[in-house]
Amino acid sequence: xxxxxxxxxxxxxxxxxxxxxxxxxxxxxxxxxxxxxxxxxxxxxxxxxxxxxxxxxxxxxxxxxxxxxxxxxxxxxxxxxxxxxxxxxxxxxxxxxxxxxxxxxxxxxxxxxxxxxxxxx
Amino acid sequence: xxxxxxxxxxxxxxxxxxxxxxxxxxxxxxxxxxxxxxxxxxxxxxxxxxxxxxxxxxxxxxxxxxxxxxxxxxxxxxxxxxxxxxxxxxxxxxxxxxxxxxxxxxxx
Numbered sequence: 206x207x208x209x210x211x212x213x214x215x216x217x218x219x220x221x222x223x224x225x226x227x228x229x230x231x232x233x234x235x236x237x238x239x240x241x242x243x244x245x246x247x248x249x250x251x252x253x254x255x256x257x258x259x260x261x262x263x264x265x266x267x268x269x270x271x272x273x274x275x276x277x278x279x280x281x282x283x284x285x286x287x288x289x290x291x292x293x294x295x296x297x298x299x300x301x302x303x304x305x306x307x308x309x310x311x312x313x314x315x316x317x318x319x320x321x322x323x324x325x326x
Numbered sequence: 327x328x329x330x331x332x333x334x335x336x337x338x339x340x341x342x343x344x345x346x347x348x349x350x351x352x353x354x355x356x357x358x359x360x361x362x363x364x365x366x367x368x369x370x371x372x373x374x375x376x377x378x379x380x381x382x383x384x385x386x387x388x389x390x391x392x393x394x395x396x397x398x399x400x401x402x403x404x405x406x407x408x409x410x411x412x413x414x415x416x417x418x419x420x421x422x423x424x425x426x427x428x429x430x431x432x433x434x
Contacts, residue, residue: 251425251426251427251428252363252416253425254422254423254424254425268327301370301371307359307423308421309420309422309423310416310418310422311359311376311416311417311418311423312373312376312377312416312418313361313363313371313416314373314376314382316371316372318369
């Protein structure tokens with residue numbers, strides 16, 4: 206059974222870099238069938254697709270975040286990671302890692318439990 | 327960017343009633359690239375329907391969708407207690423993929 210688990214600091218200072226890792230079990234991120242991505246949800250608000258990475262390492266990002274975001278993968282550990290630079294309070298959100306079928310984030314059939322990241326000094 | 331607008335923001339219904347949720351796109355979206363999710367408090371969203379009315383694994387058949395072009399509908403034929411939640415539509419026809427702002431289905 207596929208499981209995704211986010212890990213990383215829950216508190217990040219303004220202007221610093223948010224880093225999260227998603228550990229995948231039950232499937233290989235090297236599979237060409239799927240994409241692996243990140244979605245976020247500010248408290249009490251809706252969902253925003255951040256970006257995805259595919260089996261070959263090609264990445265696709267939401268233009269609204271493209272200048273600050275990078276997604277990478279470590280096939281040997283079956284993990285993929287998110288980095289978001291120059292964070293502000295507006296980046297406070299629950300960050301989900303997920304598996305999806307298309308380069309632009311949909312449909313998403315498996316989600317991690319989510320990691321709350323708060324941006325505050 | 328394709329903007330999705332969901333209505334109503336909140337739908338107050340009783341168990342056993344029919345729920346009809348709307349999702350309107352700012353430009354044409356193929357129904358093959360529209361999905362619906364359910365989210366309960368403190369949980370990740372759950373995929374319900376995608377790719378031209380395909381139900382995800384384990385989703386009961388009381389959930390169905392319809393629509394084309396810019397207007398789409400999620401129908402819950404008979405609300406069960408576990409169906410009270412927030413529902414999101416998503417389009418992945420264009421990049422970036424975008425979500426609607428959600429419809430909360432609450433117990434009347």
